[in-house]
Amino acid sequence: MPPSDLLNTALDTAARGWPVFPLVPGGSSPALHSEFRCPGTGPCASGHRKWEQRATTDPAVIERCWSHGPAYNVGLATGPAGLVVIDLDVPKLGKSVSEHWAAQGAETGMDVFLLVCADAGQAPPLDTFTVATPSGGTHLYFTAPDGVELRITQGERGNGLGWGIDTRAHGGYVVAAGSTRRDGPYVVTDDQPPAPLPTWLVEQLRPAPLPPQEPTPVTPLQGRRSRYLDAAVAAEAQRVTTATGGERNYALYCAAAALGQLAAGGALTEQDVTETLLHAAQGHVAAGAYRWSQARQTIASGLRAGAKRPRKVAA
Helix, strand or coil: CCHHHHHHHHHHHHHCCCCEEEECCCCCCECCCCHHHCCCCHHHCCCCCCHHHHCECCHHHHHHHHCCCCCCEEEEEHHHHCEEEEEECCCCCCCCCCHHHHCCCCCCHHHHHHHHHHHCCCCCCCCCCEEECCCCCEEEEEECCCCCCCECEECCCCCCCECCEEEECECCEEECECEEECCEECEEEECCCCEECCHHHHHHHCCCCCCCCCCCCCCCCCCCCHHHHHHHHHHHHHHHHCCCHHHHHHHHHHHHHHHHHHHHCCCCCHHHHHHHHHHHCHHHHHCCCCCHHHHHHHHHHHHHHHHCCCCCCCC
16 A cells, blocks of 8 residues: 555544554554564663554654655554454464364354354344454454453453454554555444443453462562662562553563663672562463563563663662
8 A cells, every 4th residue: 555545544543542553564563673672762762662652643653654664554552542352353274163163153253253142142242343354354343441451362262252253452453444464455344433342241351350469579688789679679579560451561571671780780680580570470470461481581571671771789
């Protein structure tokens, strides 16, 4: 698509109050740098800012982004937009619906969704803002409920709805209508305002409560520096344990970067930082916010970022 068309798509999406950010041309991945390659400058001068933090409705910012460089597709950050999008997929080449749903006659994510609705004794909530995806799938847009912070779900994992059904809320995004992938465009098929997410779906998608959090052990340090360092470690551990929604992984990264500065300055060891933050993150892992392997990668990335700006503590 011409860049001017995608600029209009970004502006039109933002005009609905839905924050946008650039995706790679012809694709659906964020075009912004990852936390593993963050230069620590510009918008990230005080710490890496992910696409969810940088998504915007500011026309001036959007103009600058989409008027220069390649023809970026448009990402819509669902959490900041106050949306929950139900993504109904179709089987990819060589794949098929899982056995449980196939036995009930389902062939697509839409079929599975209709079965989920029938099992709940509810009419399918299809009367809402709807987008057809290039692969033949469907995006159903809903306004997010007040007082409940829903996250992304994938298929049948955790509190997911079923095979071929993903949901995008806090921590997630969708490709905005008007964007074009190599296999075709995203097209609005029902341009009415998004309906409120039905209460019964809110309950099914509601995240499980975090398990009781054990106190994070902070190894006492020696010497006159100990009081300051103990407080710094405890504060960053608390940053991790109290993070919510889409901020959980970002909080873990920021904590690792902050303590990574002290580790690079010789006041702490990277092993101590890693063990402390992994312990602080245990409740989020148990709740399915991220996996242990992802937590370790995030901490390692934060430590690398912190090492670029070593900080020494006076003895």
